[in-house]
Amino acid sequence: MVVPSTTPVVRQQTTPPQSSHAGGIPTVDLSAHGGRGALSRQVVRACAEHGFFRAVNHGVPPGPAARLDAAARTFFALAPRDKQRAGPPSPLGYGCRSIGFNGDAGELEYLLLHANNPAAVAHRARAIDAEEPSRFSNVVNEYVGAMRQLACEILDLLGEGLGLEDPRSFSKLITDTDSDSLLRINHYPTACNAHNLDHDSQCKMKSSVRTKTTSNGVKPSAGGRVGFGEHSDPQILSLLRANDVDGLQVLLNADGKEVWVQVPADQSAFFVNVGDLLQALTNGKLVSVRHRVIASSSRARLSTIYFAAPPLHARILALAETITANAPSQYRPFTWAEYKKTMYSLRLSHSRLNLFHIDHDGHSNVGEGEE
Numbered sequence: 097m098v099v100p101s102t103t104p105v106v107r108q109q110t111t112p113p114q115s116s117h118a119g120g121i122p123t124v125d126l127s128a129h130g131g132r133g134a135l136s137r138q139v140v141r142a143c144a145e146h147g148f149f150r151a152v153n154h155g156v157p158p159g160p161a162a163r164l165d166a167a168a169r170t171f172f173a174l175a176p177r178d179k180q181r182a183g184p185p186s187p188l189g190y191g192c193r194s195i196g197f198n199g200d201a202g203e204l205e206y207l208l209l210h211a212n213n214p215a216a217v218a219h220r221a222r223a224i225d226a227e228e229p230s231r232f233s234n235v236v237n238e239y240v241g242a243m244r245q246l247a248c249e250i251l252d253l254l255g256e257g258l259g260l261e262d263p264r265s266f267s268k269l270i271t272d273t274d275s276d277s278l279l280r281i282n283h284y285p286t287a288c289n290a291h292n293l294d295h296d297s298q299c300k301m302k303s304s305v306r307t308k309t310t311s312n313g314v315k316p317s318a319g320g321r322v323g324f325g326e327h328s329d330p331q332i333l334s335l336l337r338a339n340d341v342d343g344l345q346v347l348l349n350a351d352g353k354e355v356w357v358q359v360p361a362d363q364s365a366f367f368v369n370v371g372d373l374l375q376a377l378t379n380g381k382l383v384s385v386r387h388r389v390i391a392s393s394s395r396a397r398l399s400t401i402y403f404a405a406p407p408l409h410a411r412i413l414a415l416a417e418t419i420t421a422n423a424p425s426q427y428r429p430f431t432w433a434e435y436k437k438t439m440y441s442l443r444l445s446h447s448r449l450n451l452f453h454i455d456h457d458g459h460s461n462v463g464e465g466e467e
């Protein structure tokens with residue numbers, strides 16, 4: 097008689113260890129020591145479970161980042177009236193405290209620039225570095241080139257890991273000559289220096305943006321200053337790099353509960369965010385992560401984010417490989433231009449992709465719930 101064994105069957109681990117989760121933040125080593133297949137699975141897993149990971153050993157040389165940071169510091173150190181020559185943001189240009197067009201504000205100043213239009217950057221540079229505009233546009237273009245390459249590498253890994261017939265489907269969207277990618281440089285001054293942001297700020301700062309209990313009931317920290325309020329990035333993929341000052345937080349799912357997790361600063365890493373469009377393109381397999389910045393009162397944070405986007409006319413619809421009988425299309429097709437128009441009519445914290453969600457009866461939700 098064969099007696100069934102009561103010993104549980106333990107499957108042999110055939111793949112190298114998964115990405116590490118130091119402090120709850122998944123980390124992916126892009127140097128691919130474990131092989132490209134394992135790496136692509138790790139990247140997919142991080143983007144499917146969290147929509148976010150820290151990329152280390154990414155192969156980007158430090159020079160372009162150091163040169164961009166130096167140029168940004170020089171600009172942000174100028175007098176308010178000189179900086180304002182590069183603004184107001186339209187949405188591109190220099191902005192101070194105000195974010196978007198619908199009343200959002202944060203304890204920051206920023207430069208928002210085209211990342212696929214050197215002529216536009218050269219034009220803007222005349223107001224940013226009046227002495228030698230090409231100095232500024234050269235460092236921006238050099239940095240953007242490095243970011244485009246890293247974004248393509250990560251998107252190709254995602255394409256491979258998801259088993260797409262054309263693994264380059266995502267990267268092709270961002271390398272199109274008309275790609276609408278952006279570069280953003282954010283400067284969060286210390287509480288003491290915040291009054292230098294603009295002329296009439298001294299009184300404004302008294303009513304400065306303080307954290308309130310957020311939608312999930314979590315208070316970030318008592319008396320925290322909101323640097324950049326809760327949101328998801330609308331584009332395909334964002335690559336963020338910052339100095340050694342903490343502040344970035346991501347909303348992660350832990351045991352079925354959503355919790356804000358502090359992202360420890362790491363100057364040598366890139367933090368990778370899935371954007372709304374990648375969620376739509378993958379039919380919700382990869383998730384666009386909600387994040388925010390709580391500004392430190394004592395140390396200034398400088399961060400740079402490359403937002404990889406498709407051309408305005410690109411039609412965004414779930415790739416065939418992500419649609420099955422059990423997972424029908426979740427979002428109605430839309431163009432990036434249409435999505436941008438919708439997003440600029442909404443507040444920062446709006447879950448705008450939901451407006452394009454198809455409900456179970458097959459109706460689209462677009463137009464509903466707008467603020």
Ligand SMILES: C=C1C[C@]23C[C@@]1(O)CC[C@H]2[C@@]12CC[C@H](O)[C@@](C)(C(=O)O1)[C@H]2[C@@H]3C(=O)O
Pocket residue numbers: 187195196197198200208278280327328329330331403439440441442443444
């Ligand atoms: C309030 C807004 C600012 C923003 C456009 C929006 O209407 C909603 C999305 C915001 C965001 C977040 C990520 C990026 O920082 C950004 C440049 C983007 O593409 O979408 C900003 C927009 C902005 O600051 O113009």
Ligand SMILES: O=C(O)CCC(=O)C(=O)O
Pocket residue numbers: 280282324329336338344387388389399400401
């Ligand atoms: O400045 C940061 O660290 C993040 C800002 C951000 O999320 C954004 O600009 O979209």
Ligand SMILES: [Fe+2]
Pocket residue numbers: 327328329387
């Ligand atoms: Fe963001």
